[in-house]
Amino acid sequence: MSRYRGLLFPVILIGIGVIVLLANTGVLSRPAVERLGDLWPLLLVILGLQLILNHTLPRRQATLIGLAVAAVIVLAAIAYATLAPAASFGAQKVDASAKTGGLTAATLDLNYSAASIDVNAGSLGDRLYQVHVDYPGGENPPTISLDHQTGRLEIRESSSFSPFHLFGSNRRHVALTLSDRLPWTIQIGGGAANLRLDLRQLQLARLELSGGASLMDAQFPAPKGTVLVDVSGGATNLTLRAPANTQWRVGVSGGASAITIDGSTSGALGGDFERQSAGYGSAQNRYDIRISGGASHVDFKAG
Numbered sequence: 446m447s448r449y450r451g452l453l454f455p456v457i458l459i460g461i462g463v464i465v466l467l468a469n470t471g472v473l474s475r476p477a478v479e480r481l482g483d484l485w486p487l488l489l490v491i492l493g494l495q496l497i498l499n500h501t502l503p504r505r506q507a508t509l510i511g512l513a514v515a516a517v518i519v520l521a522a523i524a525y526a527t528l529a530p531a532a533s534f535g536a537q538k539v540d541a542s543a544k545t546g547g548l549t550a551a552t553l554d555l556n557y558s559a560a561s562i563d564v565n566a567g568s569l570g571d572r573l574y575q576v577h578v579d580y581p582g583g584e585n586p587p588t589i590s591l592d593h594q595t596g597r598l599e600i601r602e603s604s605s606f607s608p609f610h611l612f613g614s615n616r617r618h619v620a621l622t623l624s625d626r627l628p629w630t631i632q633i634g635g636g637a638a639n640l641r642l643d644l645r646q647l648q649l650a651r652l653e654l655s656g657g658a659s660l661m662d663a664q665f666p667a668p669k670g671t672v673l674v675d676v677s678g679g680a681t682n683l684t685l686r687a688p689a690n691t692q693w694r695v696g697v698s699g700g701a702s703a704i705t706i707d708g709s710t711s712g713a714l715g716g717d718f719e720r721q722s723a724g725y726g727s728a729q730n731r732y733d734i735r736i737s738g739g740a741s742h743v744d745f746k747a748g
Contacts, residue, residue, distance in 0.1 A: 460519050481526045491515045538579050539586040543598075545573040545624060551596035552630040556656070557587055558602065559617035561639040564631070566647035569624045574598055579618040602635070623647060628669075634678075645688075654678070657738075665732065667691065674734040681741045685734065689748035692728035694721035698737045705744040722747070 464481060494514060498507035551573060555562070569575060578587055578600075585603035592599075600619070623629055628648040633640070634656035642652075642663040649666055657678040665674075665687045676683065687693060695706055696719040704711050706720050725731055736743060 460515075464523070481522060484522045484526070487518055487522060491518060537581070537584075537586065538577065539589070540575075540577050541589045542569075542572050542575040543591045543593075544571050545626065546593055548573065548593070548596040548627060550628050550630075550650070551598060551623075552632065553621075553623065554597060554599045554601075554632050555619070555621070556599075556601045556634040557617065557619060558635040558656070559619050559637050561641070562619045562621075562633070562637045563641045563643075564619075564621045564623065564633075565643040566623045566625045566629075566645070568626075568646075569622065573624050574622065576600065576619065576621045578620075581617070636678075651675075654680070658683075661685075665691075668730045668732050670730060672732050674732060676734075676736045676740075677738045680736075680738070683736065683740055683743045683745075685743075685745040687732055687745075687747040691747040692722045692725045692731035693734065693745070693747055694725050694732070695719065695734045695743075695745050696736070697740065697743060698735075699740070701736075701743055702741045703743070705742075705746075707746055707748075 491511075491514070495507070495511040498511050501507070502510065553564075553574075555564075557578075573591070573596075576589060578589075580586060587603055588599065588601045590599050591597070600621075625646045625648065628650040630651045630653075631642075631644075631649070632653045632655070634654075636656040636658065638659045640654070640658040640661045640663075642661075644652075645664050645666050647666055648669065649672055650670075651672065652663075652674045654661070654676045655678045657680055659681045661676070661680050661682070662684045663674075663686070665672075665685070667688050668691060674685070695704075696717070697704055698717045701718070704718055711718065722731075734745065
């Protein structure tokens with residue numbers, strides 16, 4: 446009888462390992478894994494049921510019944526995750542915008558963890574910005590606020606964010622368009638798997654990225670004055686593009702696996718790295734790009 450004791454927990458570990466293996470090999474799609482994440486409370490149901498069985502039935506019988514029920518629940522969960530519709534259950538969205546009013550400059554403070562963040566610029570008429578956010582069910586919408594006195598636009602995670610909702614950030618997507626009528630200071634934190642910044646039509650005063658990103662792809666406008674781009678907090682792959690004939694300086698600290706500047710690549714740099722264009726020192730309009738916190742790959746090109 447003793448050999449049946451304590452089998453449930455190892456079986457659950459094996460089941461989790463099998464699911465992760467199927468996900469890593471592509472058998473289970475990413476949406477399927479996210480749906481399985483929604484079903485994690487079933488583990489509590491299985492464990493609670495086993496405790497009840499242990500107190501009401503002989504140990505061997507309780508263990509066998511518990512294993513059988515656990516197997517049925519796990520198989521049903523995998524079937525649901527695999528066969529359910531592609532749309533995420535309970536997905537929600539929010540849209541917001543505000544008028545420019547008398548503002549002559551604005552600041553974006555975006556502190557929101559998401560799978561993807563897309564920021565671009567364009568003509569919005571009398572609107573300062575337009576934002577669309579997708580977020581998972583069970584969460585309150587993000588906080589979106591504009592201080593009409595200072596021009597500070599804040600987009601933040603709701604204070605009611607629940608750590609019990611797994612894969613929450615994988616279901617958050619932000620699409621934001623900023624007005625091209627006035628200069629912007631952009632501050633982005635919170636982290637993102639994919640961060641795409643198409644700022645070619647924007648009047649960019651300053652850009653700060655502190656939350657980290659797995660993939661950052663940024664396209665810059667022609668600079669006006671000295672425009673600081675400060676990337677910290679760690680980023681895996683950075684691709685930065687500026688218009689042709691732009692004057693620039695790029696400094697990297699914290700090490701990098703590879704740095705490509707205007708087509709010239711330097712690899713495995715453990716210390717600080719700095720390079721600048723020939724006319725940077727005397728230029729009135731230029732980019733000062735500072736990257737710290739470690740990066741796997743940095744690729745910058747003007748033109």
